[in-house]
Amino acid sequence: xxxxxxxxxxxxxxxxxxxxxxxxxxxxxxxxxxxxxxxxxxxxxxxxxxxxxxxxxxxxxxxxxxxxxxxxxxxxxxxxxxxxxxxxxxxxxxxxxxxxxxxxxxxxxxxxxxxxxxxxxxxxxxxxxxxxxxxxxxxxxxxxxxxxxxxxxxxxxxxxxxxxxxxxxxxxxxxxxx
Numbered sequence: 001x002x003x004x005x006x007x008x009x010x011x012x013x014x015x016x017x018x019x020x021x022x023x024x025x026x027x028x029x030x031x032x033x034x035x036x037x038x039x040x041x042x043x044x045x046x047x048x049x050x051x052x053x054x055x056x057x058x059x060x061x062x063x064x065x066x067x068x069x070x071x072x073x074x075x076x077x078x079x080x081x082x083x084x085x086x087x088x089x090x091x092x093x094x095x096x097x098x099x100x101x102x103x104x105x106x107x108x109x110x111x112x113x114x115x116x117x118x119x120x121x122x123x124x125x126x127x128x129x130x131x132x133x134x135x136x137x138x139x140x141x142x143x144x145x146x147x148x149x150x151x152x153x154x155x156x157x158x159x160x161x162x163x164x165x166x167x168x169x170x171x172x173x174x175x176x177x178x
Contacts, residue, residue: 010105011105013105013107014101014102014104017101017104018098021097021100021101022097025093025097028042029042029088033045033088034072035072038069039067039069039073041067041072041073041074041086042088042091044093045074045086045090046067046074048086048090048091048128048129048132049065049076050065051129052065052076052086052132052136053065055129055130056076056078056133056136056137061078061136061137063076064076064077068085071085071087072087073085073086073087074086076136078136078137078140081140083136083139084136086132090128090132092124092125092128092158095124095159096121096124096125098162099121099165099166100120102166103117103120103166104117106169106174106175108173108174108175112173113173116169116173120165120169123161123165124158124161124162128158131157135150135153
């Protein structure tokens with residue numbers, strides 16, 4: 001019976017946290033992005049585009065960004081050549097929400113849980129920026145591999161780091177590790 005209680009409690013905490021964060025994020029998107037002309041991305045997506053531009057420029061790729069006029073996305077250009085769209089799904093917030101819900105569901109002590117959520121969220125966010133930079137360079141240099149790069153390789157990076165963070169949490173900090 002204790003095993004069932006643990007599973008039920010995990011599910012309640014996971015889905016409750018996920019739902020709360022998802023609804024909050026949905027409200028944020030509703031208030032900050034425009035899905036009809038003139039299209040406007042949410043500030044977090046614009047920030048991801050700006051940070052991507054900054055890093056690409058540091059790496060020697062002259063980059064420009066512009067709000068797309070036909071979709072809720074930011075267009076990214078390298079050397080004047082359109083290279084990629086940055087859309088809401090590229091900002092890692094949905095993954096951070098999933099990460100947070102999992103950590104809360106396997107919560108340990110309050111302070112380590114909060115610190116791990118903050119640390120993990122920042123790591124996921126910055127890994128995502130680097131991931132976008134790498135995929136953008138790869139798309140610019142090797143456009144023939146777009147499908148494999150965008151659909152297989154680079155999602156594996158962001159989900160891989162998230163899974164690794166979950167694994168470390170369960171092994172080192174979760175109450176359930178005992």
